[in-house]
Amino acid sequence: MSQFVxxxxxxxxxxxxxxxxxxxxxxxxTWLRNLQESKHxxxxxxxxxxxxxxxxxNRKGSISDGPxxxxxxxxxxxxxxxxKDLAEAVSLAQGCPALDGAGLVEVRPVxxxx
Amino acid sequence: MNLDDALFRRExxxxxxxxxxxxxxHRLALIEDAVQETLTRAYQSWSFSSVPAHHSALLMTSxxxxxxxxxxxxxxxxxxxxxxxxxAEESEEPEVIHExxxxxxxxxxxELRMMFTCCNPRVPEDVQVALILSLLCGFGAGEIAGAFLxxxxxxxxxxxxxxSALAKSRRLFDLEASxxxxxxxxxHRALYLLFSEGYHGAGVHAVLRPDLCTExxxxxxxxxxxPPGTTPATHALAALMCLHAARIPARLDGDGELLDLFAxxxxxxxxxxxxxxxxxxxxxxxxxxxxxxxxxxxxxAHHALAADAGQTRWTxxxxxxxxxxxxxxxxxxxxxxxxxxAQVEGPEAGLQALRAVPDSDRLAHYPFYPAAxxxxxxxxxxxxxxxLQLRAAHELxxxxxxxxFLLRRIAQCTSLGGAGSPKxxxxxxxx
Numbered sequence: 001m002s003q004f005v006x007x008x009x010x011x012x013x014x015x016x017x018x019x020x021x022x023x024x025x026x027x028x029x030t031w032l033r034n035l036q037e038s039k040h041x042x043x044x045x046x047x048x049x050x051x052x053x054x055x056x057x058n059r060k061g062s063i064s065d066g067p068x069x070x071x072x073x074x075x076x077x078x079x080x081x082x083x084k085d086l087a088e089a090v091s092l093a094q095g096c097p098a099l100d101g102a103g104l105v106e107v108r109p110v111x112x113x114x
Numbered sequence: 115m116n117l118d119d120a121l122f123r124r125e126x127x128x129x130x131x132x133x134x135x136x137x138x139x140h141r142l143a144l145i146e147d148a149v150q151e152t153l154t155r156a157y158q159s160w161s162f163s164s165v166p167a168h169h170s171a172l173l174m175t176s177x178x179x180x181x182x183x184x185x186x187x188x189x190x191x192x193x194x195x196x197x198x199x200x201x202a203e204e205s206e207e208p209e210v211i212h213e214x215x216x217x218x219x220x221x222x223x224x225e226l227r228m229m230f231t232c233c234n235p236r237v238p239e240d241v242q243v244a245l246i247l248s249l250l251c252g253f254g255a256g257e258i259a260g261a262f263l264x265x266x267x268x269x270x271x272x273x274x275x276x277x278s279a280l281a282k283s284r285r286l287f288d289l290e291a292s293x294x295x296x297x298x299x300x301x302h303r304a305l306y307l308l309f310s311e312g313y314h315g316a317g318v319h320a321v322l323r324p325d326l327c328t329e330x331x332x333x334x335x336x337x338x339x340x341p342p343g344t345t346p347a348t349h350a351l352a353a354l355m356c357l358h359a360a361r362i363p364a365r366l367d368g369d370g371e372l373l374d375l376f377a378x379x380x381x382x383x384x385x386x387x388x389x390x391x392x393x394x395x396x397x398x399x400x401x402x403x404x405x406x407x408x409x410x411x412x413x414x415a416h417h418a419l420a421a422d423a424g425q426t427r428w429t430x431x432x433x434x435x436x437x438x439x440x441x442x443x444x445x446x447x448x449x450x451x452x453x454x455x456a457q458v459e460g461p462e463a464g465l466q467a468l469r470a471v472p473d474s475d476r477l478a479h480y481p482f483y484p485a486a487x488x489x490x491x492x493x494x495x496x497x498x499x500x501x502l503q504l505r506a507a508h509e510l511x512x513x514x515x516x517x518x519f520l521l522r523r524i525a526q527c528t529s530l531g532g533a534g535s536p537k538x539x540x541x542x543x544x545x
Binding site (some may be wrong): 013016017021022025029044046047077079 | 122
């Protein structure tokens, strides 16, 4: 088994009605619970704030508030999962609710010790 | 943890009502932004953890702090811009936080006040209903548009028009105000429209919009719970909603097809709602004021208590429709009366009454007018005319459910064409 980090990215926070928020919440809860029940979830991870952070680019006290990266997609959270190989990790990620909106999931293998 | 299906909508309503009561209706836009932000953060954060046990209190505190921050920010901006000073003085007021307004005990009052605020007689009824759906039911503009077969932009316009009218007053409607009684009638009317839209509406995606009925029922129960809303008319309205809602499970068959009253499986009517409706009907029988809600509830009660269409007390129903027609002369009431008359005196009399419906041109787009003509012609054995009328109804049908319903009736005309006596096989009328 190898470990992977799912990095959830999204370009914008979609305006939603309360009902849509609830539906999204339920899709996320179900998805993470399924990962947990199939023993793929190592750590569900944490959601990140959309704003209010900083980017440190050098040691001279020059920081900016973002965008956090060149990419338009902001990291909105991450989880640590376990899968047989990249193919399995990718196929599990295809069920992620982030894909229902304007989001994407980056699947990054955790580096194993040599 | 199993979530309440409407948890976010309910929280949204609760938050907006409490904050509008505490900080003033003139800050509705700012309050709605704060609530939106609070709920958005909640769902994102709960997606990774779980919904905390005391979520309601957490949301209330968080939304309240957001409003306070926004107000502090507004004030700071004003102080930086002296030319706006006169406006600052106008609205400068200390933010006294009335803690008790945020306690669970106040929630019902907050919502009731909001309900009366939305039913502002200065805004048209369709705007009142849109406001109720937005502020008291937590629906988004897109969802409201879907229920009313209008564009989202049209709903957004209604809402912004309504909200700016509300924002002219600072306080939510006071339930002790002297014009409570007059406002209560407007509230009844708006809740009645909300329910009717769910029950008879033309929403494309669902033949019925049970959500709208559920919401109207929830709000009328809130109103009927204790004074000053507990009037005979409120009970009558609650009775008519319960007794109609009881039939919702039977209005679609196993394949999702519409069934008329005559074809419904009455064993699937909801007995708890029937009991609740009858109890409200009993409680509505006091005072001198006979409203349309009393009469409609009484008609619904006759249907609810009858074992089948044949054992329904049509003579009493006809009598109630006569009273209703005097109280509320409308072509739709006249149409329903004609159907009842056909049950009492036969299709011939029903057809005559249908053709004599005053202002029947107002029914020109209502599919159930030609549908009723078609059904009675069919019952009379006049298949050719029945087919014509049902086809006309099909042309006017507002959604696929209605279209399929009418196509099935047209097909029956055709299949009866070659069969023996149609009268023996048919005992139906329009839904």
